[in-house]
Amino acid sequence: METFVPPAPSRINYINAQYGLKSWLLTKDHKRIALLYLGSISFFFFIGGVYAMLIRLELLTPQGDLLQSTTYNKVFTQHGIIMVFFFLIPSIPATLGNFLVPMMIGAKDLAFPRINLLSWYLYMLGGIITIYALLAGGVDTGWTFYTPFSTTFSNSYVVATGLGIFISGFSSILTGLNFIVTIHTMRAPGMTWFRLPLFIWSHYATSLVMILGTPVIAITILLLAFERLAHIGIFDPAVGGDPVLFQHLFWFYSHPAVYIMILPSMGVVSELIANFSRKNIFGYSFVAFSSLAIAVFGFLVWGHHLFVSGQSIYAGMIFSFLSFAVAIPSAIKVFNWTATLYKGSISYDTPMLYALGFIGLFTIGGMTGLFLATLAVNVHVTDTYFIVAHFHYIMVGGAMFGYLGGLHYWWPKISGRMYPDGWGRFSALLIFVGFNLTFFPQFVAGYLGMPRRYHAYPPEFQVFNVLSSAGASILAVGYLIPAIYLVWSMRYGKRAEANPWHLPGLEWRTQSPPPTENFDYTPVVTWEAYEFAPREETEVVGKFRDKVPEKA
Amino acid sequence: MQTSWIPFVPPSASTLSGKVDALYFYLAGVTVFFTLLISGVLTFFVIKYRRRNPYEIPRPVAGSLKLETMWSVIPFIIAMTMFAWGAQIFFQQWRPPTNAVEIYVVGKQWMWKIQHTTGQREINELHVPVGRKIKLIMTTEDVIHDFFIPAFRIKADVVPGRYTTLWFEATKPGRYHLFCAEYCGMNHSGMIGSVVAMDPTAFDDWLSGNSSQQSPAIAGQQIYETLGCASCHGPTGEGGRGPALGGIFGRQVFLNNGQSIKVDEAYIRESIVNPQAKLVAGFGPIMPTFQGQVSEEQLMQILAFIKSLQIQTPEPVRAASSVPAPSAPSVAPAAAATPGTAGR
Numbered sequence: 001m002e003t004f005v006p007p008a009p010s011r012i013n014y015i016n017a018q019y020g021l022k023s024w025l026l027t028k029d030h031k032r033i034a035l036l037y038l039g040s041i042s043f044f045f046f047i048g049g050v051y052a053m054l055i056r057l058e059l060l061t062p063q064g065d066l067l068q069s070t071t072y073n074k075v076f077t078q079h080g081i082i083m084v085f086f087f088l089i090p091s092i093p094a095t096l097g098n099f100l101v102p103m104m105i106g107a108k109d110l111a112f113p114r115i116n117l118l119s120w121y122l123y124m125l126g127g128i129i130t131i132y133a134l135l136a137g138g139v140d141t142g143w144t145f146y147t148p149f150s151t152t153f154s155n156s157y158v159v160a161t162g163l164g165i166f167i168s169g170f171s172s173i174l175t176g177l178n179f180i181v182t183i184h185t186m187r188a189p190g191m192t193w194f195r196l197p198l199f200i201w202s203h204y205a206t207s208l209v210m211i212l213g214t215p216v217i218a219i220t221i222l223l224l225a226f227e228r229l230a231h232i233g234i235f236d237p238a239v240g241g242d243p244v245l246f247q248h249l250f251w252f253y254s255h256p257a258v259y260i261m262i263l264p265s266m267g268v269v270s271e272l273i274a275n276f277s278r279k280n281i282f283g284y285s286f287v288a289f290s291s292l293a294i295a296v297f298g299f300l301v302w303g304h305h306l307f308v309s310g311q312s313i314y315a316g317m318i319f320s321f322l323s324f325a326v327a328i329p330s331a332i333k334v335f336n337w338t339a340t341l342y343k344g345s346i347s348y349d350t351p352m353l354y355a356l357g358f359i360g361l362f363t364i365g366g367m368t369g370l371f372l373a374t375l376a377v378n379v380h381v382t383d384t385y386f387i388v389a390h391f392h393y394i395m396v397g398g399a400m401f402g403y404l405g406g407l408h409y410w411w412p413k414i415s416g417r418m419y420p421d422g423w424g425r426f427s428a429l430l431i432f433v434g435f436n437l438t439f440f441p442q443f444v445a446g447y448l449g450m451p452r453r454y455h456a457y458p459p460e461f462q463v464f465n466v467l468s469s470a471g472a473s474i475l476a477v478g479y480l481i482p483a484i485y486l487v488w489s490m491r492y493g494k495r496a497e498a499n500p501w502h503l504p505g506l507e508w509r510t511q512s513p514p515p516t517e518n519f520d521y522t523p524v525v526t527w528e529a530y531e532f533a534p535r536e537e538t539e540v541v542g543k544f545r546d547k548v549p550e551k552a
Numbered sequence: 553m554q555t556s557w558i559p560f561v562p563p564s565a566s567t568l569s570g571k572v573d574a575l576y577f578y579l580a581g582v583t584v585f586f587t588l589l590i591s592g593v594l595t596f597f598v599i600k601y602r603r604r605n606p607y608e609i610p611r612p613v614a615g616s617l618k619l620e621t622m623w624s625v626i627p628f629i630i631a632m633t634m635f636a637w638g639a640q641i642f643f644q645q646w647r648p649p650t651n652a653v654e655i656y657v658v659g660k661q662w663m664w665k666i667q668h669t670t671g672q673r674e675i676n677e678l679h680v681p682v683g684r685k686i687k688l689i690m691t692t693e694d695v696i697h698d699f700f701i702p703a704f705r706i707k708a709d710v711v712p713g714r715y716t717t718l719w720f721e722a723t724k725p726g727r728y729h730l731f732c733a734e735y736c737g738m739n740h741s742g743m744i745g746s747v748v749a750m751d752p753t754a755f756d757d758w759l760s761g762n763s764s765q766q767s768p769a770i771a772g773q774q775i776y777e778t779l780g781c782a783s784c785h786g787p788t789g790e791g792g793r794g795p796a797l798g799g800i801f802g803r804q805v806f807l808n809n810g811q812s813i814k815v816d817e818a819y820i821r822e823s824i825v826n827p828q829a830k831l832v833a834g835f836g837p838i839m840p841t842f843q844g845q846v847s848e849e850q851l852m853q854i855l856a857f858i859k860s861l862q863i864q865t866p867e868p869v870r871a872a873s874s875v876p877a878p879s880a881p882s883v884a885p886a887a888a889a890t891p892g893t894a895g896r
Contacts, residue, residue: 237713
């Protein structure tokens with residue numbers, strides 16, 4: 001397409017500082033690495049989405065008529081694996097987090113730029129191995145890899161897929177390590193812990209989970225591979241092993257992994273709610289510490305996945321209690337976000353629509369989590385569509401809404417361009433409607449008893465599945481629209497000002513897109529988080545410079 | 553399938569299902585309340601405090617410890633009511649009554665094999681009497697399965713190498729779904745069947761209708777003899793080089809490591825497939841493993857035989873007397889009802 005684009009009026013920024021593939025593949029700039037991640041996770045999201053469409057098409061009719069059952073089993077397994085390990089877990093931390101953690105604390109980069117690049121390569125290596133496994137024949141164990149099915153009975157590419165997840169896990173660990181060191185050591189002068197934006201607090205909490213939890217899934221996958229290849233007998237009862245041990249190990253990571261997905265999203269929503277209502281966040285320290293509380297308590301609730309697995313009923317009781325306890329910090333966040341809006345100046349920009357949608361959907365997702373924490377109800381609804389609906393409310397309604405909200409919010413900073421706001425709001429609405437239509441009927445189908453991972457199902461559940469599939473089509477269109485206009489805007493969008501939303505955060509006090517060094521001068525922070533000042537005070541790039549009293 | 557008069561609730565057909573539904577409605581009520589509260593307040597604020605002027609800067613609002621405490625403590629209290637209520641029903645779900653009729657269930661890819669104590673076998677169908685307590689003793693030959701009866705609101709994983717139990721008391725005759733709820737491979741969604749709850753008299757007729765099959769205890773006795781168990785444990789379980797088995801089930805026995813253990817299904821199973829694991833005090837490690845030589849169903853039959861052995865009596869017929877005579881259908885209903893009678 002031959003359209004004349006006038007040369008950039010602004011100065012050198014991180015995008016046009018260097019050209020050529022090599023300058024991207026060998027970059028140590030956290031912003032460029034964030035873009036590498038953005039491209040790769042979008043690719044994986046697309047693959048996961050194609051699998052989701054296949055699932056919804058198959059389930060339109062009660063008979064298993066579109067796919068064979070073996071194919072269907074691979075499709076839902078691969079949907080889960082791709083979405084969880086290669087999209088949701090890296091989604092916000094590796095893209096928005098990578099881009100913004102240094103910018104929001106006034107640093108030039110992350111503490112270990114080379115390790116940051118390494119983590120992208122590890123992620124890609126893991127991803128490519130997993131894609132290889134899918135192309136070679138796929139995997140059919142469910143994303144949960146329960147033994148002994150995965151170790152002894154499955155004839156699919158379990159070890160190759162596990163290797164992909166194993167390797168990409170190290171990318172999470174390195175990202176978490178990088179964030180923690182950066183947040184501890186590289187805050188700008190004056191950026192005290194309690195002046196940190198809540199996005200940083202939530203990334204700090206997420207990083208703790210990443211570095212403490214991910215090694216456990218690595219160990220679990222290794223044991224699984226040893227068992228499958230050498231039959232060492234850890235999980236096989238015939239040689240003295242215990243298949244339920246696998247579930248304990250798996251969920252010890254995979255439950256906290258849910259918090260890797262949701263905590264960053266909560267961080268984004270805290271930013272959006274405060275900034276688009278121009279209000280300081282209500283109960284800042286409660287919101288900040290609730291992130292840490294979720295990260296810590298999150299490690300103590302894995303047993304609520306095992307209420308019907310043959311775990312002791314007393315263990316079940318303790319895990320039930322702790323699962324209720326972990327719900328409280330989430331409730332505190334929701335109440336504080338709502339209270340933040342009180343007497344605010346609320347705009348209806350696209351990111352805010354996503355944030356408001358997040359609060360509604362996360363409330364439903366969180367409250368239905370209480371059903372699952374309740375022992376007697378869990379027994380009936382676990383392994384049914386109720387649980388499928390619940391975790392999609394958390395992962396899509398929660399994590400995905402936060403991700404899209406954040407992507408729209410920081411897009412002007414990331415790309416230096418504005419996206420078409422009308423299309424933005426329209427697609428946000430479409431996604432909200434499509435999402436609810438897809439997943440709400442599944443709560444009902446689940447309580448009625450429809451088990452998950454069924455290729456064919458009794459005809460009385462068809463109405464709910466038709467609604468779900470209809471919703472999924474709307475959802476797909478809703479996702480496609482931003483994919484198109486965001487790419488379009490990179491070239492044709494209106495140029496973004498340094499601070500298009502007129503906000504006080506550090507990332508807005510530098511040009512859009514930022515220079516490679518992020519800031520022309522080392523910022524000195526003299527204001528509290530979310531301290532809204534008259535426009536002209538935050539309007540000037542590098543304004544904080546004026547407040548610097550002779551800094552060497 | 554029967555449907556319930558309440559929309560979006562599966563048929564309610566066990567003593568437990570009403571209790572679970574009541575709790576579910578409580579949870580649903582709290583969920584609807586808080587969802588409406590939050591979305592209502594949110595909508596109100598979003599409309600009332602919409603941005604009217606692009607330059608306006610609202611006055612900051614200080615936090616409130618009182619509010620924070622309130623919205624931490626109140627949800628916590630509500631959560632604790634859910635916890636306590638849920639735990640209370642859960643305990644009823646998982647503590648089988650001692651006087652329940654036992655039915656053996658073996659899962660395998662991709663079918664449910666069921667055997668009644670009278671010998672009646674079924675595949676993917678489970679006939680049960682209404683108004684009697686039923687206890688399922690379940691295991692699997694291969695991967696993990698899960699026995700799920702939505703109408704009874706119960707479900708339990710069936711784990712290789714273990715016995716899991718599930719108990720219920722059906723309240724309404726009818727035909728209900730039986731699902732495998734733990735993903736188990738290729739034909740997972742085909743591992744379904746029905747639970748048929750019948751009037752007790754109809755059930756007894758059904759049970760006696762096809763009584764040419766051996767009861768599990770008698771079949772177990774034959775396996776016991778074929779495998780040569782009798783040479784050490786005695787033909788009627790009176791013991792010898794191996795521990796006595798008569799009346800051992802449910803008792804506490806001392807092990808040679810000084811500990812003691814209650815003899816349950818799991819311990820007997822382990823002692824057959826992995827005899828050296830927990831030796832009874834005073835006996836040497838002389839028993840060979842029977843791992844791979846007996847199927848899960850045969851193990852259950854041996855188990856039924858051992859359970860039928862009472863404190864040593866010389867007559868081997870003791871084992872057979874608790875189960876119906878195979879050739880006399882007229883005797884069967886009464887005999888089949890024996891365990892059930894105890895349950896009433």
